[in-house]
Amino acid sequence: MSFSKQTDILVIGSGIAGCAAALAAARNDASVMIVTKATEPSDASTDWAQGGIAVTGNNPESFREDIIEASDGEAHPEAVDALVDNARGVVDDMLIETLEIPFDGAAPKASLDAYDRGREAAHSERRILHVNTTTGEHILRPFLAHLQSHDDVEFVDNAMALELLTHEGRVHGTSVLRDDSVTSIFAGATILATGGVGACYETSTNPEGATGDGIAMAALAGARIADMQYVQFHPTAYPGDEPFLVSEAVRGEGAVLRNATGDRFMPDIHPDAELAPRDIVARSVAAERNRTGEVRLDVAPVDPNFDRAFPGLTDRCNDRDIDLDAGIPVAPAEHYLCGGIAVNTDGKTTLDRLYAAGECARTGVHGANRLASTSLLEGLVWGRAAGRKASQVGIDDITSIETTSPLDRDPALPASFVDDKYRRLRNTMETAVGIERTNTGLSEARSTLRRLKGEVDAYTRTRVSQPLYELRNATICGLLITRAANDAPSAGCHQIVDTETTESTVGETIADD
Ligand code: SIN
Numbered sequence: 001m002s003f004s005k006q007t008d009i010l011v012i013g014s015g016i017a018g019c020a021a022a023l024a025a026a027r028n029d030a031s032v033m034i035v036t037k038a039t040e041p042s043d044a045s046t047d048w049a050q051g052g053i054a055v056t057g058n059n060p061e062s063f064r065e066d067i068i069e070a071s072d073g074e075a076h077p078e079a080v081d082a083l084v085d086n087a088r089g090v091v092d093d094m095l096i097e098t099l100e101i102p103f104d105g106a107a108p109k110a111s112l113d114a115y116d117r118g119r120e121a122a123h124s125e126r127r128i129l130h131v132n133t134t135t136g137e138h139i140l141r142p143f144l145a146h147l148q149s150h151d152d153v154e155f156v157d158n159a160m161a162l163e164l165l166t167h168e169g170r171v172h173g174t175s176v177l178r179d180d181s182v183t184s185i186f187a188g189a190t191i192l193a194t195g196g197v198g199a200c201y202e203t204s205t206n207p208e209g210a211t212g213d214g215i216a217m218a219a220l221a222g223a224r225i226a227d228m229q230y231v232q233f234h235p236t237a238y239p240g241d242e243p244f245l246v247s248e249a250v251r252g253e254g255a256v257l258r259n260a261t262g263d264r265f266m267p268d269i270h271p272d273a274e275l276a277p278r279d280i281v282a283r284s285v286a287a288e289r290n291r292t293g294e295v296r297l298d299v300a301p302v303d304p305n306f307d308r309a310f311p312g313l314t315d316r317c318n319d320r321d322i323d324l325d326a327g328i329p330v331a332p333a334e335h336y337l338c339g340g341i342a343v344n345t346d347g348k349t350t351l352d353r354l355y356a357a358g359e360c361a362r363t364g365v366h367g368a369n370r371l372a373s374t375s376l377l378e379g380l381v382w383g384r385a386a387g388r389k390a391s392q393v394g395i396d397d398i399t400s401i402e403t404t405s406p407l408d409r410d411p412a413l414p415a416s417f418v419d420d421k422y423r424r425l426r427n428t429m430e431t432a433v434g435i436e437r438t439n440t441g442l443s444e445a446r447s448t449l450r451r452l453k454g455e456v457d458a459y460t461r462t463r464v465s466q467p468l469y470e471l472r473n474a475t476i477c478g479l480l481i482t483r484a485a486n487d488a489p490s491a492g493c494h495q496i497v498d499t500e501t502t503e504s505t506v507g508e509t510i511a512d513d
Helices: 016-027 060-070 077-098 135-148 213-221 248-252 278-292 311-319 375-393 417-432 439-460 466-487
Strands: 006-012 032-035 153-156 160-167 170-178 181-192 231-238 256-259 295-298 331-337 340-342 354-356
Touching: 006 016, 006 170, 006 375, 016 032, 016 077, 016 135, 016 181, 016 375, 032 181, 060 077, 077 135, 077 375, 135 153, 135 375, 160 181, 160 213, 160 466, 181 213, 181 375, 213 340, 213 354, 213 466, 231 248, 231 278, 256 278, 278 295, 278 331, 354 375, 417 439, 417 466, 439 466
Parallel strands: 006 032, 006 181, 032 153, 181 354
Antiparallel strands: 160 170, 170 181, 231 331, 256 295
């Protein structure tokens, strides 16, 4: 299948942020191309989102305060204002009016306040719109269908963006690998919406393709990357075969955490107990598993008809023969990157004509720890802002520049190459750059990852394949996370548990490693 080589707006990624950016740009009469690795909606993290989408209620001030409190005081006030002030408008416009998402509690296209609001940790009030606990797929699938039938939007799926095309400090699009050939796509403006970095860790709630592609490409092109040390671990993932996320909404409805001896431990740790900020609950679950051997989520205090309240989760538990009466075994797992490509409230990066939105972007709204159910909202708010802004500045100025595409000159990679390198990357990240970190461990991890990056780079100089470039991107992100963690004092989900300091590397670029 052939596709255009030029577009006003190029969006890379097809989760909620990419979709919102594409819709906003198309509404401004821009031609839009979405390049995505996805072949199924479930290849995007959005499709996996359970809890829902937090929306400002009657008290915007309390929403602001909850975000800042959860962020360990590190959230940027102007970003928090942008999120809170745009929440109702963007949800009403895109999700309720345009897509008619069937949120629980009222008919489609009802007034926003008519829908049921759920509660999750660190929210002082009920403000989360949901479709049972499968909210993400109920949003993403209609969104994709809407865009697929839009005259101004072209989808290029099963395609991987490799490198940003840059010339004299401006981004002009990207090279794309599809059907074993590399093509340059030129754009007036480029919007990265490529999601998170779950592939860097042994256990993650992300889909497999979360290899940090946009962050790595932006870093290699010289964009500012920030706050990479803030990797959020979700406290309650099922740790057995075929792991899955147990939504915080279950704790929001009363479920409690018990250790191997059946005792609740969160009330001794935080006044909000199981509804404390996520980083605190995650560390406590990890510590209690180490101390007593296991932690279970006791769902008995929830609605006696748990299966009616949480049908998707009940199915997952049944599929794995989990006895709900005994509680669901849980452990922390990598969940969300709060840092990423630094952007302003328009989604603008530090590079000309380059924007970013969604998990790959560091908007500043999450500070050191993200408040539950704000990621879909952030994707919508920043996706829409980036699409609007990019289509104002990017159209009518598309430059084709001479580029050299990487060529497959060497024999195929040894079969085990990618798997072996991932094993080393994930083992290093899980051991030294996980829920608690030491400066000594981070320094050693940094050396290991530098060597790994060198080994991978040696292959990407002469070979092109999707698994190889994904590995390159994940390795770069692992190194960026480790380096940032090595430099930064503890806050939120970045916790250093020894005191030895190491040489500062603030201000270095990825080329320095
Ligand atoms: C969850 O349902 O617990 C995840 C929600 C989120 O990550 O915001």
